Amino acid sequence: MLDVPIELARLIPPAELDELVDALRKAFGSELAIYDRSGRLLAGTDLPGPRQPLDHEGERVGALASAGPNAAAALELCATQLGLLIHHANARDLAAATHEEAMRITFAELTEHNQRLQRALARLEELDRLKSNFLATMSHELRTPLTSVIGYAEMMAEGLAGPVTSEQNDYLVTILSKADQLLGLITSVLDVGSLESTPLALERSALSLAEVVEAEVATYVPQAAKRGIAIQVEDRCGQATVLGDKKKIRQIVSSLVSNAVKFTADHGFVAIALRPGPLTPHESDSGSGAAIQLVVTDSGIGISREQVGKIFEPFFQVDSSSTRAFGGTGLGLTLAKAYVEAHGGRIWVDTSPGQGSVFVASFPIHTSAEDITEQLPQQLEGV
Ligand SMILES: Nc1ncnc2c1ncn2[C@@H]1O[C@H](COP(=O)(O)OP(=O)(O)OP(=O)(O)O)[C@@H](O)[C@H]1O
Ligand SMILES: [Mg+2]
Structure with a gap:
């Protein structure tokens, strides 16, 4: 039971007390009065004479008085009825209080849980910030000495430090190509690191x-030709232009074309097309905006349904074993996706194992100067 003294007037609405008194008056023809613990009249007519105490579970809760015919019977029934009403009202109060207490406990638990999560989140954010700082600092520190290595190797290859034999030249060419590879890797890590923070x-x-594609593809033609892979280029967009960052768009093209060549077996094919089309892969969105699509098709190894959802994640490679056949770090597509989306475009792929892949990057077409305000840089999502 509740640990508060029972107040009749609080537990039972005055209208119910009046109803009870009226009903008993009609039934017994006697007058009735109900008083609270302090003796205040709650219902009926104040009656002189003796009052019968009204107790509930050993506690004095009020008093009753009655006069007229059948007064004793009316009084007894009134006491019984009031006992029932008090019992129900008390049970209702108890249930409400228990419910309230349960809610209070749950709320306290949730608040504590929430505080723990907030602390964990703050810690994670701090670690994430430290990681980004570490990446940025390390990338910078690694790049500086590497630039010197490349510079001096180039000077030696050019004979500035004296004549070089053909064997020494071969070594220098290897040093330069590996150093270039390392520089590209460090730059990608730095770029991916900064995507998260800025x-x-x-x-x-x-x-x-079309011009960017032509220039980029030209750099892959010799290495593809050595492996018997012909690269076809088709431009169906004519003079259409996009409002873009040339360096980033070159990286997008380079990432898609290098993957197509890398993941295609000797004597396969790679086709690159520029064509007008929808901005998104869904047909129903075709009306949402005209775009130029860069479509890179290859006859390569393809990607399984399970893996395809992950290829845009940083450092993900379908084959990540140490004996894997293809080089790279798994950052190319992450950066390509971020760059395409920053241009207001989308990137997607249609592929299946052994059947080759079709990567599509779409860019909104630049039609007038107003586009510049419409296409202000967008925040990255999901990188
Ligand atoms: N055209 C493709 N055909 C088959 N698999 C592909 C193709 N393009 C990408 N992939 C898969 O997606 C993975 C991620 O590609 P991504 O370009 O990000 O990394 P990478 O080429 O391995 O390394 P990086 O581009 O950083 O040198 C690749 O390792 C490969 O497993
Ligand atoms: Mg790649």
Whole structure:
């Protein structure tokens, strides 16, 4: 039971007390009065004469008085009825109080849980910040000496430190190519690290995708030709331009074309097309905006359904074993996706194992100067 003294007036609405008194008056023809513990009249007519104490579970809760015919019977029934009403009202109060207590405990637990989560989140954010700082500092520290290695190796290869034999030249070419590879890797790590902490800043200008594609593809033709892979280029967009950051768009093209060549067996094919099309892969969205699509198709190894959802994640490679056949770090597509989305475009892939892959990157077409305000740099999602 509740640990508060029972107040009749609080537990039972006055209207109910009045109803009870009226009903008994009609039934017994006698007058009735109900008083609270302090003797205040709650219902009926104040009656002189003796009052019968009204107790509930050993506690004095009020008093009753009655006069007229059948007064004793009316009094007894009134006491019984009031006992029932008090019992129900008390049970209702108890249930409400228990419920309230349970809610209070749950709330306290939730608050504590929430505080623990907040502390964990703050710790994670701090660790994330430290990790980004570490990446940025390390990348910078690694890049500086590497630039010197490349510079001096180039000077030696050019004969500035005296004549070099053809064998020494071969070694220098290898040093330079590996150093270049390492520089590319460090730059990618730095770029991915900064994607997480700073919004991507684009240096936009109206540019022809066809020209960028032509220049980038040319760098892959010799290595593809050595492996019997022909790279076809088809431009169905003519003079259309996009408002973009040339360096970033070159990286997007380079990432898709290098993957197509890398993951295609000797004597396969790679085709690159520029075509008008929807901005998103869903047909129903075709009306949402005209875009130029960069479509890179290859006859390579393809990607399974389970893996395809992960290829845009940083450092993910389908084959991550130490004996894997293909080089790389798994950052190319992460950066490509971030760069495409910063341009307001989308990137997606249609692929299956052994059937090759079709990667599509879409870019909104630049039609007028107003586009510049519409296409202000966007924040990255999911990188
Ligand atoms: N055209 C493709 N065909 C088959 N698999 C691909 C293709 N493109 C990407 N992948 C898979 O997706 C993974 C991630 O690609 P991503 O370009 O990000 O990394 P990478 O090429 O391994 O390394 P990086 O580009 O950093 O040098 C690849 O390792 C490969 O497993
Ligand atoms: Mg790649």
